[in-house]
Amino acid sequence: MIEAWYAITNASEEVSPPSDSHSSKGFIDEIAPDVNVGVVLFFSTNTDQTTNFIARLEKSLEKTLARFYPLAGRYVDKTATIDCNDHGAEFIHAKVNIKLQDFLVYEANVKFIDDFMSSKIGVVLQQSDPLLVVQVTTFECGGVAIGVKATHKIVDASTLSTLINEWAVTNRQKNDNDTEFPRSSFISSLLFPPRGLCPMSVPPMNNYELNKYTRKKLSFSESVISNLKAKGSKVQLISAIIWKAFMGVDIAIHNTQRESMTDETIEELTDCLSDSVRKCITNFSKVHHDCEEGQTMVSNSLLNLINIRESTCAVIVTSWCKFPFYQVDFGFGKPIWAAPGTIPVNHSAYLMDDVQGNGVEAYVFLQVKDIPLFEEALKHVFTTLY
Numbered sequence: 001m002i003e004a005w006y007a008i009t010n011a012s013e014e015v016s017p018p019s020d021s022h023s024s025k026g027f028i029d030e031i032a033p034d035v036n037v038g039v040v041l042f043f044s045t046n047t048d049q050t051t052n053f054i055a056r057l058e059k060s061l062e063k064t065l066a067r068f069y070p071l072a073g074r075y076v077d078k079t080a081t082i083d084c085n086d087h088g089a090e091f092i093h094a095k096v097n098i099k100l101q102d103f104l105v106y107e108a109n110v111k112f113i114d115d116f117m118s119s120k121i122g123v124v125l126q127q128s129d130p131l132l133v134v135q136v137t138t139f140e141c142g143g144v145a146i147g148v149k150a151t152h153k154i155v156d157a158s159t160l161s162t163l164i165n166e167w168a169v170t171n172r173q174k175n176d177n178d179t180e181f182p183r184s185s186f187i188s189s190l191l192f193p194p195r196g197l198c199p200m201s202v203p204p205m206n207n208y209e210l211n212k213y214t215r216k217k218l219s220f221s222e223s224v225i226s227n228l229k230a231k232g233s234k235v236q237l238i239s240a241i242i243w244k245a246f247m248g249v250d251i252a253i254h255n256t257q258r259e260s261m262t263d264e265t266i267e268e269l270t271d272c273l274s275d276s277v278r279k280c281i282t283n284f285s286k287v288h289h290d291c292e293e294g295q296t297m298v299s300n301s302l303l304n305l306i307n308i309r310e311s312t313c314a315v316i317v318t319s320w321c322k323f324p325f326y327q328v329d330f331g332f333g334k335p336i337w338a339a340p341g342t343i344p345v346n347h348s349a350y351l352m353d354d355v356q357g358n359g360v361e362a363y364v365f366l367q368v369k370d371i372p373l374f375e376e377a378l379k380h381v382f383t384t385l386y
Contacts, residue, residue: 023070023082026188027295029154030080031302033200037160038149038341039325040116042100043332045142054093057136057146057330060171065089068163070154070186071132080194082131082154089132090120100143104337110217110363113339117147131155144332149341154188161323172331191289195299200306205344214368215342218242218378222358228385232270235351236277238360239317240269241381242349246315248377249370258313266385316348326355339363 065072065088073084094116103109118133131154137145148164155163166181205213218238225234232240244266251257264272280301287294308314325338340350340363349364366374 021084023073023084023154023186024189025080025154025194026190026192027195027197027299028192028302029188030194030197031200031306032152032156033202034204035152035202035343036121036149036341037152037155037157037343038117038147039160039164040113040145040147040339040341041164041325041328041335042104042337043144043146043330044100044336054136057171058091061089061091061134061167064163064167064170067166067181071150071163073131074127074129075131075151075153076127088130089134090118090130092118092133092135094135094137096137097140099141100139100145101141103139110215110339114342116145117149117341121149121151146330147341157320157323161325164328165324168328168330172329192295192298197299197303198306202345210344212367212369213344213346213365214371216364216366216371216374218362218364219354220360220362221354222356225359230267230270230385232274234358234360235319235321236270236273238351238362239273239319240266241378242317242362242364243269243315244381245374245377246313246347248380249373250313252373252377253370266381314347316345317351318348319351321351321353321360326353326357
């Protein structure tokens with residue numbers, strides 16, 4: 001397995017869309033941490049393994065970038081803007097001499113997801129770094145993995161999903177005018193004018209530090225979720241389970257429960273999350289984003305995340321559920337697995353729909369030494385849920 005993994009060979013080249021001038025960031029982008037967001041989509045056997053197959057993907061990406069032109073530019077740190085200079089996104093074709101099915105059944109495959117996304121983008125962006133990198137990896141059986149990674153300074157899961165789906169539609173169409181896409185607008189700085197805010201602190205990790213951490217995938221099928229005693233939306237329920245498990249880890253490490261730590265059951269935590277979401281929707285629906293009150297409300301909610309005390313054992317859960325990654329179709333079928341790239345934040349989790357759509361796959365990032373404690377805490381949580 002490992003020998004095959006290191007047999008990957010890359011061939012890179014640039015793709016460039018039409019130009020524009022500069023694109024500014026809004027204050028929501030200012031607060032975004034200096035990390036990259038990415039996803040890898042795995043497709044079963046593609047019968048078209050010719051050079052034209054790769055060339056078509058590259059050409060359709062080029063056409064798509066004409067609509068997402070800031071992603072082909074470069075970040076200028078001094079002015080905190082995107083120079084839409086047509087320097088292009090990175091497009092890479094890689095090959096691996098293993099079969100896709102062998103990789104999918106490999107129990108620790110989640111640890112290798114990032115190998116399907118190039119590391120060309122620096123966490124601390126240099127002006128020469130691309131903002132978007134695409135890697136198409138072909139397996140010896142004909143399977144395909146398409147990894148897309150971009151800087152979080154201007155891209156989130158919603159942008160990523162929209163980009164990939166439009167790219168896939170463009171790749172399928174026979175004529176340029178077959179599909180008319182809604183016009184993409186890059187007006188974050190107009191909706192949420194910049195305020196000179198500092199990004200959320202996520203210290204970069206070198207390889208030595210990263211080796212102290214790992215990623216664990218938890219799978220919750222629709223039947224498992226429906227049989228749990230606690231009820232609520234699947235995102236709130238799984239978030240509460242992960243939250244409670246990390247509480248158990250903290251208690252095991254410190255041999256006591258901190259005063260600030262809640263002692264609610266999973267049912268109570270789920271209700272707490274539901275109430276919080278409901279209150280946010282109610283409060284935000286009362287104001288307009290283009291007034292000072294609305295913009296202050298948004299910025300304060302984000303600043304609350306930045307201002308969490310370092311001594312606090314915070315758990316960050318991000319949901320990518322309902323984003324249509326499993327609807328992507330380049331012309332050789334829809335993905336059989338979609339997995340997010342690693343964002344190295346301790347005690348964090350990313351939630352995605354499973355391939356059936358009603359289950360959840362949770363990708364938890366934690367220290368290697370804490371895995372036995374987390375698994376034990378998770379086991380205890382589940383004993384209270386049936």
